[in-house]
Amino acid sequence: MLCAMPIHxxxxxxxxxxxxxxxxxxxxxxxxxxxxxxLHGGPGMAHDYVRNLAAxxxxxxxxVVHYDQYGCGRSxxxxxxxxxxxxxxxxxxxxxxxxxxxxxxxxxxxxxxWGGMLGAEIAVRRPPGLASLSICNSPASMELWVxxxxxxxxxxxxxxxxxxxxxxxxxxxxxxEYLAATMEFYRRHVCxxxxxxxxxxDSERQMEAEPTVYHTMNGPNEFHVLGxxxxxxxxxxxxxxxxxxxxxxxxxxxxxxxxxxxFVDRIPDVRSHVFPDxxxxxxxxxxxxxxxxxxxxxGHYDGTTNV
Numbered sequence: 001m002l003c004a005m006p007i008h009x010x011x012x013x014x015x016x017x018x019x020x021x022x023x024x025x026x027x028x029x030x031x032x033x034x035x036x037x038x039l040h041g042g043p044g045m046a047h048d049y050v051r052n053l054a055a056x057x058x059x060x061x062x063x064v065v066h067y068d069q070y071g072c073g074r075s076x077x078x079x080x081x082x083x084x085x086x087x088x089x090x091x092x093x094x095x096x097x098x099x100x101x102x103x104x105x106x107x108x109x110x111x112x113x114w115g116g117m118l119g120a121e122i123a124v125r126r127p128p129g130l131a132s133l134s135i136c137n138s139p140a141s142m143e144l145w146v147x148x149x150x151x152x153x154x155x156x157x158x159x160x161x162x163x164x165x166x167x168x169x170x171x172x173x174x175x176x177e178y179l180a181a182t183m184e185f186y187r188r189h190v191c192x193x194x195x196x197x198x199x200x201x202d203s204e205r206q207m208e209a210e211p212t213v214y215h216t217m218n219g220p221n222e223f224h225v226l227g228x229x230x231x232x233x234x235x236x237x238x239x240x241x242x243x244x245x246x247x248x249x250x251x252x253x254x255x256x257x258x259x260x261x262x263f264v265d266r267i268p269d270v271r272s273h274v275f276p277d278x279x280x281x282x283x284x285x286x287x288x289x290x291x292x293x294x295x296x297x298x299g300h301y302d303g304t305t306n307v
Contacts, residue, residue, distance in 0.1 A: 005025065005026060005057050005058055007022065007025075008022075009023070012067075012098050012101040014075075014076075014098075015076075015090075015094075017075070019068070019069070019070055020074035021065065021102070022047065022054075022065070022067065024057040024065075025063050026060075026061045026062065026063070028061060029061050029062070032302050033062035033298075033302050034062060034302050035062055035107045036062055036063070036065065036107070036108045036109075036110055036298065037099065037107055037108070037109050037110070038053050038065065038111075038112075039069075039095070039115030039116070039119055040068070040115050041112050041114040041115045041137075042217075042218070043069065043213045044214035044217070045072065045114075045203045045206075045207050045214065046072050046074070046206045046207070047066040047067060047073060047203075048073070049197075049284065050199075050283060052283065052284065052287055055291060056291055056294065056295060060298060060299065062298070062302075065098070069213070070090065070091070070094050071086070071212060071213040072206065072207065072214075073203075073206055078212065079210065081212070083216050083228055084228065086212075086217050086227075088117070089121075095118070099129070105129045106129045107131060108134070108301070109122060110134040112136045112137055112281075112283065113137050114138070114218075116134075116137065117138050119133050119134070120133070120138070120140070120234050120238070120241065123243050124238070125240075126242055126243075131244075132245070132246070132297065133241065133243045133244070133246070134246045134248070134297065134298075135246070135260070136247075136282070136283070137248070137250065137254075138247075138255055138259075138260060139255050140235050140238065140259065140260060140261075141232065141233035141234065141259075141262070142225055142229050142231065142233065143231075143233065144259040144262075146225055148258055148259045153185065161181075163177050163180075164182070164185075167181075174220075185254075189252055189253065189254040189279050189280060190279060190281060191280065191281040191284055191285065192252065193284055197284050199284070217229045235262045238266035238267050239268065242269070244269045244301050245263065245267045245269060245270045245271075246272070246297045247264055247270060247271070247272040247273075248272065248273045248274070248290075248293065249272075249274055249282070250274070250285070251278055251279075252277070253278070253280050257274075260272075275290065275293075
Protein backbone atom coordinates (compact mmCIF):
# COMPACT_ATOMS: atom_id res chain seq x y z
CA MET A 1 0.00 0.00 0.00
CA LEU A 2 2.69 2.48 0.98
CA CYS A 3 4.55 1.99 -2.30
CA ALA A 4 1.58 3.27 -4.29
CA MET A 5 1.42 6.59 -2.45
CA PRO A 6 3.50 9.55 -3.58
CA ILE A 7 6.29 10.15 -1.07
CA HIS A 8 8.87 12.90 -1.09
CA UNK A 9 11.53 14.00 1.37
CA UNK A 10 13.14 17.34 2.08
CA UNK A 11 15.55 19.01 4.46
CA UNK A 12 14.26 21.96 6.47
CA UNK A 13 16.91 24.35 7.85
CA UNK A 14 16.87 24.50 11.66
CA UNK A 15 19.39 25.87 14.17
CA UNK A 16 22.26 25.90 11.74
CA UNK A 17 21.50 22.31 10.74
CA UNK A 18 18.57 20.56 9.14
CA UNK A 19 15.46 18.54 9.95
CA UNK A 20 14.73 15.64 7.60
CA UNK A 21 11.06 15.45 6.58
CA UNK A 22 9.03 12.72 4.84
CA UNK A 23 5.70 13.68 3.25
CA UNK A 24 3.20 11.03 2.11
CA UNK A 25 0.30 12.21 -0.04
CA UNK A 26 -2.81 10.18 -0.91
CA UNK A 27 -3.56 8.93 -4.41
CA UNK A 28 -7.08 10.32 -3.99
CA UNK A 29 -7.23 13.29 -1.62
CA UNK A 30 -10.38 13.77 0.46
CA UNK A 31 -11.65 17.36 0.13
CA UNK A 32 -11.15 19.23 3.38
CA UNK A 33 -8.98 16.53 5.01
CA UNK A 34 -6.25 18.30 6.96
CA UNK A 35 -2.64 17.09 7.06
CA UNK A 36 -1.51 14.93 9.95
CA UNK A 37 1.89 15.49 11.58
CA UNK A 38 3.29 12.41 13.33
CA LEU A 39 5.66 13.07 16.24
CA HIS A 40 7.91 10.14 17.06
CA GLY A 41 9.06 9.09 20.49
CA GLY A 42 12.29 8.49 22.28
CA PRO A 43 13.27 11.25 22.51
CA GLY A 44 15.72 10.37 19.76
CA MET A 45 14.15 7.21 18.29
CA ALA A 46 13.65 8.63 14.75
CA HIS A 47 10.47 8.18 12.73
CA ASP A 48 10.95 4.65 11.39
CA TYR A 49 8.95 2.80 14.02
CA VAL A 50 5.87 5.00 13.40
CA ARG A 51 6.30 4.96 9.63
CA ASN A 52 3.34 2.60 9.16
CA LEU A 53 1.02 5.47 10.09
CA ALA A 54 1.68 6.78 6.57
CA ALA A 55 -1.06 4.34 5.54
CA UNK A 56 -3.50 6.92 6.92
CA UNK A 57 -2.76 8.97 3.79
CA UNK A 58 -4.70 6.62 1.53
CA UNK A 59 -7.07 5.43 4.26
CA UNK A 60 -8.25 8.97 5.07
CA UNK A 61 -7.27 10.91 1.94
CA UNK A 62 -4.97 13.26 3.85
CA UNK A 63 -1.27 14.13 3.70
CA VAL A 64 0.80 12.50 6.45
CA VAL A 65 4.04 14.16 7.56
CA HIS A 66 6.82 12.37 9.44
CA TYR A 67 10.14 13.89 10.41
CA ASP A 68 13.22 12.88 12.35
CA GLN A 69 13.53 15.28 15.25
CA TYR A 70 16.73 17.29 15.57
CA GLY A 71 19.61 15.24 16.91
CA CYS A 72 18.56 11.84 15.58
CA GLY A 73 17.90 9.75 12.50
CA ARG A 74 18.50 11.54 9.22
CA SER A 75 18.44 15.01 10.76
CA UNK A 76 21.46 16.93 12.06
CA UNK A 77 23.14 15.33 15.07
CA UNK A 78 24.66 17.44 17.84
CA UNK A 79 26.61 15.10 20.14
CA UNK A 80 28.67 18.04 21.39
CA UNK A 81 25.65 20.07 22.56
CA UNK A 82 25.38 20.63 26.34
CA UNK A 83 22.68 18.77 28.23
CA UNK A 84 20.52 21.84 28.75
CA UNK A 85 20.28 22.31 24.98
CA UNK A 86 17.91 19.32 24.80
CA UNK A 87 14.66 20.73 26.16
CA UNK A 88 11.01 20.35 25.04
CA UNK A 89 10.94 23.96 23.84
CA UNK A 90 13.60 23.11 21.24
CA UNK A 91 11.31 20.53 19.68
CA UNK A 92 8.25 22.79 19.87
CA UNK A 93 10.18 25.35 17.84
CA UNK A 94 11.29 22.65 15.41
CA UNK A 95 7.71 21.52 14.79
CA UNK A 96 6.58 25.02 13.90
CA UNK A 97 9.62 25.45 11.66
CA UNK A 98 8.71 22.28 9.76
CA UNK A 99 5.04 23.24 9.45
CA UNK A 100 6.03 26.68 8.22
CA UNK A 101 8.42 25.26 5.64
CA UNK A 102 5.61 23.08 4.29
CA UNK A 103 3.27 26.10 4.27
CA UNK A 104 0.77 24.25 6.45
CA UNK A 105 -1.41 26.48 8.60
CA UNK A 106 -4.13 23.98 9.67
CA UNK A 107 -3.30 20.47 10.80
CA UNK A 108 -3.79 17.53 13.13
CA UNK A 109 -1.07 16.36 15.53
CA UNK A 110 -0.41 12.78 16.61
CA UNK A 111 2.38 12.01 19.05
CA UNK A 112 3.50 8.58 20.26
CA UNK A 113 5.20 8.21 23.66
CA TRP A 114 7.59 11.19 23.95
CA GLY A 115 5.85 12.46 20.80
CA GLY A 116 2.60 12.70 22.77
CA MET A 117 4.37 14.66 25.48
CA LEU A 118 5.71 16.98 22.76
CA GLY A 119 2.25 17.23 21.21
CA ALA A 120 0.86 18.35 24.56
CA GLU A 121 3.66 20.93 24.89
CA ILE A 122 2.68 22.30 21.47
CA ALA A 123 -1.04 22.25 22.28
CA VAL A 124 -0.82 24.13 25.60
CA ARG A 125 0.55 27.07 23.62
CA ARG A 126 -2.72 27.09 21.62
CA PRO A 127 -1.34 27.39 18.08
CA PRO A 128 -4.17 28.73 15.90
CA GLY A 129 -3.91 26.01 13.24
CA LEU A 130 -4.25 22.98 15.54
CA ALA A 131 -7.46 21.10 14.68
CA SER A 132 -6.92 18.09 16.97
CA LEU A 133 -4.37 16.32 19.13
CA SER A 134 -3.88 12.55 19.49
CA ILE A 135 -1.78 11.57 22.53
CA CYS A 136 -0.72 7.96 22.14
CA ASN A 137 0.93 5.86 24.89
CA SER A 138 2.23 8.94 26.72
CA PRO A 139 2.58 10.09 30.33
CA ALA A 140 1.54 13.48 31.67
CA SER A 141 4.60 13.61 33.92
CA MET A 142 7.85 11.70 34.32
CA GLU A 143 7.15 11.20 38.02
CA LEU A 144 4.02 9.26 37.07
CA TRP A 145 5.99 7.41 34.36
CA VAL A 146 8.69 6.26 36.78
CA UNK A 147 6.10 5.29 39.37
CA UNK A 148 4.28 3.18 36.78
CA UNK A 149 7.52 1.58 35.62
CA UNK A 150 8.36 0.65 39.20
CA UNK A 151 4.99 -1.08 39.56
CA UNK A 152 5.52 -3.02 36.33
CA UNK A 153 9.07 -3.99 37.30
CA UNK A 154 7.73 -5.49 40.51
CA UNK A 155 5.68 -7.88 38.35
CA UNK A 156 8.76 -9.24 36.56
CA UNK A 157 10.30 -12.58 37.62
CA UNK A 158 12.32 -12.06 40.78
CA UNK A 159 15.68 -12.80 39.13
CA UNK A 160 14.98 -10.31 36.33
CA UNK A 161 14.02 -7.53 38.74
CA UNK A 162 17.06 -8.30 40.88
CA UNK A 163 19.37 -8.03 37.86
CA UNK A 164 17.92 -4.63 36.99
CA UNK A 165 18.32 -3.35 40.54
CA UNK A 166 21.82 -4.73 40.92
CA UNK A 167 23.26 -3.25 37.74
CA UNK A 168 21.54 0.12 38.18
CA UNK A 169 23.03 0.42 41.65
CA UNK A 170 26.47 -0.49 40.29
CA UNK A 171 26.17 1.73 37.21
CA UNK A 172 26.77 -1.28 34.93
CA UNK A 173 23.79 -0.69 32.66
CA UNK A 174 25.64 -1.96 29.57
CA UNK A 175 26.28 -5.38 31.11
CA UNK A 176 24.73 -8.20 29.00
CA GLU A 177 22.75 -9.44 32.00
CA TYR A 178 21.20 -6.00 32.46
CA LEU A 179 20.39 -5.70 28.77
CA ALA A 180 18.74 -9.11 28.78
CA ALA A 181 16.62 -8.13 31.78
CA THR A 182 15.66 -4.91 30.03
CA MET A 183 14.48 -6.89 27.00
CA GLU A 184 12.16 -8.94 29.22
CA PHE A 185 10.47 -5.71 30.30
CA TYR A 186 10.30 -4.55 26.66
CA ARG A 187 8.69 -7.81 25.52
CA ARG A 188 5.95 -7.37 28.07
CA HIS A 189 5.30 -3.64 28.00
CA VAL A 190 6.95 -1.93 24.98
CA CYS A 191 6.24 -4.16 21.98
CA UNK A 192 4.60 -7.57 22.26
CA UNK A 193 5.31 -8.56 18.64
CA UNK A 194 8.02 -11.23 18.35
CA UNK A 195 10.36 -10.87 16.67
CA UNK A 196 10.41 -7.10 17.01
CA UNK A 197 9.07 -5.44 13.82
CA UNK A 198 11.84 -4.25 11.44
CA UNK A 199 10.71 -0.61 11.69
CA UNK A 200 11.12 -0.70 15.47
CA UNK A 201 14.52 -2.37 15.15
CA ASP A 202 15.60 0.32 12.66
CA SER A 203 14.67 3.14 15.05
CA GLU A 204 16.36 1.43 17.98
CA ARG A 205 19.57 0.81 16.02
CA GLN A 206 19.75 4.46 15.00
CA MET A 207 19.31 5.52 18.61
CA GLU A 208 21.96 3.10 19.84
CA ALA A 209 24.40 4.26 17.15
CA GLU A 210 24.06 7.89 18.28
CA PRO A 211 22.25 8.01 21.63
CA THR A 212 22.89 11.65 22.57
CA VAL A 213 19.26 12.78 22.64
CA TYR A 214 17.82 9.66 24.26
CA HIS A 215 20.51 9.32 26.91
CA THR A 216 20.59 13.05 27.69
CA MET A 217 16.84 13.59 27.95
CA ASN A 218 15.73 10.17 29.20
CA GLY A 219 18.49 7.82 30.31
CA PRO A 220 19.81 4.37 29.42
CA ASN A 221 16.36 2.79 28.91
CA GLU A 222 12.61 3.26 29.25
CA PHE A 223 12.41 2.87 33.01
CA HIS A 224 15.73 4.20 34.35
CA VAL A 225 15.15 7.93 33.86
CA LEU A 226 18.13 10.13 34.71
CA GLY A 227 18.02 12.84 32.04
CA UNK A 228 16.75 16.37 31.56
CA UNK A 229 13.14 15.13 31.38
CA UNK A 230 13.23 13.52 34.82
CA UNK A 231 11.29 16.40 36.41
CA UNK A 232 9.07 17.13 33.40
CA UNK A 233 5.34 17.54 33.98
CA UNK A 234 2.53 19.11 32.02
CA UNK A 235 -0.23 18.19 34.48
CA UNK A 236 -0.80 21.72 35.78
CA UNK A 237 -0.97 23.16 32.24
CA UNK A 238 -3.39 20.72 30.64
CA UNK A 239 -6.45 22.92 31.12
CA UNK A 240 -4.86 25.31 28.61
CA UNK A 241 -5.37 22.81 25.78
CA UNK A 242 -8.42 23.82 23.77
CA UNK A 243 -7.98 21.44 20.83
CA UNK A 244 -10.15 18.28 20.78
CA UNK A 245 -7.93 15.53 22.15
CA UNK A 246 -7.84 11.74 21.88
CA UNK A 247 -5.81 9.77 24.43
CA UNK A 248 -4.99 6.14 23.58
CA UNK A 249 -2.99 3.43 25.33
CA UNK A 250 -2.56 -0.33 25.43
CA UNK A 251 -3.81 -2.67 28.14
CA UNK A 252 -0.24 -3.72 29.02
CA UNK A 253 1.35 -0.37 28.15
CA UNK A 254 4.38 0.86 30.06
CA UNK A 255 2.35 4.08 30.05
CA UNK A 256 0.07 2.76 32.79
CA UNK A 257 -3.44 4.24 33.28
CA UNK A 258 -2.25 6.46 36.13
CA UNK A 259 0.33 8.09 33.85
CA UNK A 260 -2.21 9.28 31.26
CA UNK A 261 -5.25 9.83 33.48
CA UNK A 262 -4.38 13.54 34.01
CA PHE A 263 -4.89 14.11 30.27
CA VAL A 264 -8.41 12.73 30.61
CA ASP A 265 -9.14 14.57 33.84
CA ARG A 266 -7.81 18.00 32.88
CA ILE A 267 -8.10 18.56 29.12
CA PRO A 268 -11.52 20.15 28.55
CA ASP A 269 -12.43 18.39 25.28
CA VAL A 270 -11.07 14.85 25.55
CA ARG A 271 -11.92 11.22 24.96
CA SER A 272 -9.85 8.05 25.52
CA HIS A 273 -9.48 4.54 24.12
CA VAL A 274 -7.61 1.52 25.53
CA PHE A 275 -6.61 -1.28 23.16
CA PRO A 276 -7.00 -4.74 24.77
CA ASP A 277 -3.99 -7.07 24.68
CA UNK A 278 -1.66 -4.31 23.45
CA UNK A 279 1.29 -2.49 24.99
CA UNK A 280 3.31 0.65 24.28
CA UNK A 281 3.67 0.21 20.51
CA UNK A 282 -0.03 -0.36 19.92
CA UNK A 283 0.30 0.94 16.35
CA UNK A 284 2.71 -1.94 15.56
CA UNK A 285 0.85 -4.63 17.48
CA UNK A 286 -2.64 -3.79 16.18
CA UNK A 287 -1.96 -1.53 13.17
CA UNK A 288 -5.33 -1.71 11.41
CA UNK A 289 -7.34 -1.27 14.61
CA UNK A 290 -5.11 1.58 15.75
CA UNK A 291 -5.38 3.46 12.47
CA UNK A 292 -9.15 2.96 12.38
CA UNK A 293 -9.55 4.62 15.79
CA UNK A 294 -7.29 7.50 14.76
CA UNK A 295 -9.00 7.92 11.37
CA UNK A 296 -12.43 8.08 12.97
CA UNK A 297 -11.27 10.76 15.41
CA UNK A 298 -9.54 12.88 12.77
CA GLY A 299 -12.57 12.78 10.51
CA HIS A 300 -14.67 14.60 13.10
CA TYR A 301 -12.32 17.60 13.28
CA ASP A 302 -11.18 18.40 9.76
CA GLY A 303 -13.32 21.51 9.79
CA THR A 304 -12.13 22.89 13.12
CA THR A 305 -9.19 24.88 14.44
CA ASN A 306 -7.94 25.69 17.90
CA VAL A 307 -9.02 29.19 18.94
